Amino acid sequence: MKQMTIGRLSKAAGVKVTTIRYYESINLMGVPDRSTSGQRLYDDEAVQRLSFIRHARDLGFPIDSIRDLIDLQHQPGEDCAHVDAIARRQLANVRLKLSQLEALEGELKRMISACEGGTIASCKVLESLSDHGLCLDGHDAKGLSA
Amino acid sequence: MKQMTIGRLSKAAGVKVTTIRYYESINLMGVPDRSTSGQRLYDDEAVQRLSFIRHARDLGFPIDSIRDLIDLQHQPGEDCAHVDAIARRQLANVRLKLSQLEALEGELKRMISACEGGTIASCKVLESLSDHGLCLDGHDAKGLSA
């Protein structure tokens, strides 16, 4: 299979059609060939590249880091220290979020287990939320909302 | 101190001025009084409410849930089951994210420790990212990027 449409690429790499077009619009995926009627045509290299992107996204790498990683891939003679640094930075980010989430989990658990039913007026959960300064002093939970 | 400007409220509750105005724009904070020159004036109740919001945000509650919690606060006679449900849902969200992040951490750690330096061409990190299907099959890491 030499050339494929965006739908086939989408299935091959496990990335939605709209997302592929989005990646093209931000220059993360290159500009593909077009059929005479204007449809995008991709080759196997595009599958490779898109799979790489998808895997990196699954691991939480931001788009900019992925761009860097792809650039680096095309300089095979270079030292891989830079790649390593990007991965380590990502690991550090993940660990930071982990520790923040663990703190949140602890507090939520504590809050919920304090609640013994009853009315709003006596609700320990709302009490905990109203009492400021109980926990997590100083740091916040940016990007952790759900 | 009966009335305070937005800057003082900001310090009192630990929420940025711009964020307070944003909360007002989405009707999370009520419409405050204004001085003759048009500056917002808040009272201690606003400090309470904003602190509550901040604490809930720190715990990752989405704005809509916080809105619900505030509504419930004003019905002290009701059963607190609803409050409990909101908190439990948030705890479930946090736990889901935790487990996803733990998986990410594991894979990143594995990737990085496989790297023994050298050139890009032999970089295990890039290899791991190129080999698809190694891990995390089927689920993705939405909202976990950093």
Place this chain on the structure above:
DNA sequence: CTACAGTCTACAGCGACTGTAGAGGCAAGG
């Protein structure tokens, strides 16, 4: 030939803010 799935562009929306621009307000020091 007809139906239907796939593809196209362009733009708005999500969540929870943050940043910017340009204007006006207020209190303290000289």
Place this chain on the structure above:
DNA sequence: CCTTGCCTCTACAGTCGCTGTAGACTGTAG
């Protein structure tokens, strides 16, 4: 009184990584 310098105002664009929508066109199977 005037300046200095911070505070506040509004309105809107930008962040991140997409997702959803509208409306038109294309390709294919029956």
